[in-house]
Amino acid sequence: MRFQDAAKDARAVVYAGIQADPLVARAAALLADATVAQRVLARAVMNGETTDPDAWRTTFPTLFGPDADPAQRERSEAILVASLEVADRGEQVRSQVRGALVEEITAQLLRRRSGPLVKRERRILFDGVPAEIHPYDVTVERPGGSAALDCKWGARGINADVLHQLDDARAHAADESQSLTVALVVYDAARSCKVRLARQTAPHAKTGLISLETLERLSG
């Protein structure tokens, strides 16, 4: 098993521009250490129609109301501002930004324990096996214990193709007596992810799931 950078095709070049947007890194840094309620705020605003910040403050009284934790209020405000900036990008661009955001949160959290071993947009090659067309969003390339993660904004993004790709990689690594942990990171509630997974016939019993509520597990 070996890792290599994905080919720089046109799609990759365009998407790299999205990934490099400073807004993505800023929002990811805020959300990596956010509470679950703050993450739901970001999800709602980035999915939403309303661009009036006061309307969102009304929607989240536990974050912005008089009884809100003052220590968290500043972060909630910063998350609201960043989320509105994403929502303001228009439907197509915001969809790309949201995807890049989940990848960046994942990478930032993983780097806390694995530092430079964390890579983006990588392919995994196995002897005698054709390479997958789509690269893995985030990998941890540690001799004796690597990982490959696919990142989704919502549970609906979970599909047969991604489940097959992850499980195939895990199985091919095992064939080479290598350890490769595979997982989905989904910026959505575990309940929704489980409903989606329950409908999937593609193999996923050995694929991990990190949801909006459990992102901290990536760093610990």
Next chain:
Amino acid sequence: MSDEATVGDVIERALGAYEVLLAKGEAIEDEWSYVNDLATAWRDRLGAVTAARGAEAAAPGVSAAVDRACEEIGLIADPHRAIDWLSTFPQVVLVALGEKL
């Protein structure tokens, strides 16, 4: 709505708006089963909150928060975005109520 509403009142209003959202999401035929399973899962979760806290007075701001969230999903016209909100909206309601997802 005033903040004299109970938790059960608030959830009842949320579920009413959720039904309208569900109808929008069902327009994607390939996802019909998924969206209905999703709605069932989240209705069950909100129903469990009603069973546990339905008679309790909603905390200040909760009623207005849920009404605002209902207004937000009323703005959604695209069925694909409606499916996103079938997951997001119950999370927003639960956060407003101080509940875990």
